[in-house]
Amino acid sequence: MQQMVQVLVDEPAIDREFTYLLPPELASGRVPINVGTVVLVPLQGRSIRGWVTDLDPPTPGDVELLPISRVMSLGPPPHVVELASWAAWRWAGTRAHFLRTASADRVVSGLPSHSSGGHRGAQISVSADAPAWVAAALASDNKTPAVVRMGPCADEWPLVAAALRRGPLLVLVPTVAWAARLAGRLRQAGISTALAPRDWAGAAAAHAVVGTRAAAWAPCGPLRTVIVFDEHDEAYQEEASPTWNARDAAVERARRDGAQCLLVGPMPSPDSLAHARQPGAPAASTLITAPRPSELEAWPRVQIADRRRDDPTAGEWCGETLAGLLRTDSTVVCVLNRTGRARLAYCASCGELACSEHTGRPLRLEKQQFVDPGSGEKRPAVCESCGAIRFRRARVGVKGVAEEMERLARRPVIQIVGESAAAADSTADSTHRRRRAPSSQLADGPALYIGTEAVLHRVPSADAVAFVDFDQELTAPRYRAAEEAFALLVRAARLVGPRTGGGRIVVQTRLPAHPALLAAVEADPGDWIRAEVERRSQMHQPPAAAWALVSGAAASTYIDLLSAGDHAGELDIAGPAEGTWRVGSDDQDVLLHALAAAERPSGRLRVAVDPLRA
DNA sequence: CGGACAAGCTGA
DNA sequence: CAGCTTGTCCGG
Numbered sequence: 001m002q003q004m005v006q007v008l009v010d011e012p013a014i015d016r017e018f019t020y021l022l023p024p025e026l027a028s029g030r031v032p033i034n035v036g037t038v039v040l041v042p043l044q045g046r047s048i049r050g051w052v053t054d055l056d057p058p059t060p061g062d063v064e065l066l067p068i069s070r071v072m073s074l075g076p077p078p079h080v081v082e083l084a085s086w087a088a089w090r091w092a093g094t095r096a097h098f099l100r101t102a103s104a105d106r107v108v109s110g111l112p113s114h115s116s117g118g119h120r121g122a123q124i125s126v127s128a129d130a131p132a133w134v135a136a137a138l139a140s141d142n143k144t145p146a147v148v149r150m151g152p153c154a155d156e157w158p159l160v161a162a163a164l165r166r167g168p169l170l171v172l173v174p175t176v177a178w179a180a181r182l183a184g185r186l187r188q189a190g191i192s193t194a195l196a197p198r199d200w201a202g203a204a205a206a207h208a209v210v211g212t213r214a215a216a217w218a219p220c221g222p223l224r225t226v227i228v229f230d231e232h233d234e235a236y237q238e239e240a241s242p243t244w245n246a247r248d249a250a251v252e253r254a255r256r257d258g259a260q261c262l263l264v265g266p267m268p269s270p271d272s273l274a275h276a277r278q279p280g281a282p283a284a285s286t287l288i289t290a291p292r293p294s295e296l297e298a299w300p301r302v303q304i305a306d307r308r309r310d311d312p313t314a315g316e317w318c319g320e321t322l323a324g325l326l327r328t329d330s331t332v333v334c335v336l337n338r339t340g341r342a343r344l345a346y347c348a349s350c351g352e353l354a355c356s357e358h359t360g361r362p363l364r365l366e367k368q369q370f371v372d373p374g375s376g377e378k379r380p381a382v383c384e385s386c387g388a389i390r391f392r393r394a395r396v397g398v399k400g401v402a403e404e405m406e407r408l409a410r411r412p413v414i415q416i417v418g419e420s421a422a423a424a425d426s427t428a429d430s431t432h433r434r435r436r437a438p439s440s441q442l443a444d445g446p447a448l449y450i451g452t453e454a455v456l457h458r459v460p461s462a463d464a465v466a467f468v469d470f471d472q473e474l475t476a477p478r479y480r481a482a483e484e485a486f487a488l489l490v491r492a493a494r495l496v497g498p499r500t501g502g503g504r505i506v507v508q509t510r511l512p513a514h515p516a517l518l519a520a521v522e523a524d525p526g527d528w529i530r531a532e533v534e535r536r537s538q539m540h541q542p543p544a545a546a547w548a549l550v551s552g553a554a555a556s557t558y559i560d561l562l563s564a565g566d567h568a569g570e571l572d573i574a575g576p577a578e579g580t581w582r583v584g585s586d587d588q589d590v591l592l593h594a595l596a597a598a599e600r601p602s603g604r605l606r607v608a609v610d611p612l613r614a
Numbered sequence: 615c616g617g618a619c620a621a622g623c624t625g626a
Numbered sequence: 627c628a629g630c631t632t633g634t635c636c637g638g
Contacts, residue, residue, distance in 0.1 A: 007638090013615050018638040044617060044637050063638050602634080 006054035036075035093242025102217035104200035151298020167224030274543035300503030416451030465492035554603030
């Protein structure tokens, strides 16, 4: 009787396992056959890649089995294959999707032999005395993740070094640059290190694996410690469906390995605090905070510029504090999350903003008419309060602010918007703008920059960062708005460095008492996060509830199935709004069970579990 | 996904 | 009713 194997084909639309024969010559080839091994199989006359999922499957009745055509490559180890099955459940996706992420992007027929044997932990020469709070973080029980709070400019090394001594380590960071920097530092310390997912084979053998999102699927053996830095960062979440989150996958991976998991960052996310609040774990033991003086030191000075106190006849966008900052000889990065020149208009003689008399919303100026953006209703452009007919377009975008900045600072302002950048002066036409290489946008000496959020990623360092209109971030109509706003302050903090080095952030706002702002000013997000968690719980928002957004042509059929299912009573179905339904439940398991139980109708269907934006 | 096959539409 | 399109099914 010839050996059989079960194979999951790499075709998410099929998402099924099939049994194949394993010819003896393939079973004894160079690449060992294991759960996870990548093979090529015939299916309906086609040749499809797939993963071995069972080495001893039950004999299927009444079908003639075909043999595997080729053994292609080493694949994810069995425990990662199991993790992929868990993730497929957790984010209502297919196993094939996650196994792709967990597999090398080319053929791997063997692992590097030099590092495969020895446990390198013993030879680690990194400094032995970790601060007490770092030791405490690593010593907490392995049952639940420890949430570790430290300032944005704090050095991550003591935590990494202490973790290294315990055994194999997986570190996730949000950006490739951070991963490369940390991997370099680890290698310099003599640690066998792999940068995942690029060095797939290396990750299977290294003592330390560092990488971004996909590194949660690295082919490492059992881990002793898993660290996720900047666990609040949205980069960990896949935007396309399945909307999996690498932090949450890492938490589950650590749990399965019995590894200690540290969720580290300047702002513990409500989601992570929910992870840490598993049954049986006292809340106090799971949030570990850097000592007050070091957390304070790891923040720049955050200054609130209360726009309500500014002289209204001075700058339109830059208040007194910001204007003063612009006149100093320093590098200042200004952030405004809007581009262009909006079509809002205000009266040239009395300054009244043109608004609809019915809805109160601002009107757009098109030719000589006002247009209500909501209803499309038009009326002649005449000022409601003084009757004048001359209007000026409000400068609510980066371009308008750039002009004002140049006037105040009397030096050029570099605009950085999305993928392109340009000097503010009008001679730089759009073609010129597009042809410029990114590096040429950055000035040598002190310079002024203005841009959307992208500017925080593109300018490597600055003396100060100023948020021109932070209220827009704080009050955005999304349940995570305050969290996202605070994340911007964290990014800005990294650009300007700690207060001891003169790092400074200026926040222009009309909401100077907003708890998220006070948290940054005081370098202590504790109270704000606690309030945020409480608010989410009251509003039945994540993490107090689990949500799935359902959209696509087949969505209404799928929603009908969900409404008719066994657990329909425990589901909260809202919508459709713009073709999207929101299915929620206070119990994540109930939602996931319902999603899995409802049969997927044919046709386009997107199911986004726990999306960042809902 | 992509081939197979069935059921519907059209035109001389 | 051949010849074509469109839809549904199913894979070892």
